[in-house]
Amino acid sequence: MLRKRVPSKDDSVIFQLVEEELLPYARLTKPGLKLTRPELRKRLRRAETYVEVTAGRQAAGFITLKLDRERVTVDLLAVHPRYQGKGIGKRMMQLAERKAQVKGLKEAALWVDEANGKARMFYERLGYRPAYYDRNLRCMLMVKSLQSGILE
DSSP states (O other): OEEEOOHHHHHHHHHHHIIIIIHHHHHHHSTTOOOOHHHHHHHHHTSEEEEEEOTTSOEEEEEEEEEOSSEEEEEEEEEOGGGTTSSHHHHHHHHHHHHHHHTTOOEEEEEEETTOHHHHHHHHHTTOEEEEEETTTTEEEEEEEOTTOOOO
8 A cells, every 4th residue: 555654654664765775876876875864854854755555554665756847756766675576666656657647747757876777677667768877976867758648
């Protein structure tokens, strides 16, 4: 079940997923990079965050979205390794694309660390294409036109 983030229930799991699933890639570019809980909470408050919860009510993954006038940007997305490959990431991306289309936005975008080939392949399977590469961050901006519809 995908639901809106409840900070008191979800933030510790979100912090753990960021620390274990996302920051290792970012630290390849910026060794020693740290993200404190207050910094992450501040980032989460500036966006819409949704959590995928298992039948046992355990958070299995989350997605953080920023919607502006032109596009939806997936700011953060992580799925616990135990639940990867079970369609959770795809469901969360479908949610992002639906929210964008409801607002009349024509594009979805996200950044992927160069070293995270598994994530890059996942997004490519969903129709995202490389649009820009930032050499300093060693990250790729990937975009998808939403003109033709959302994920099936």
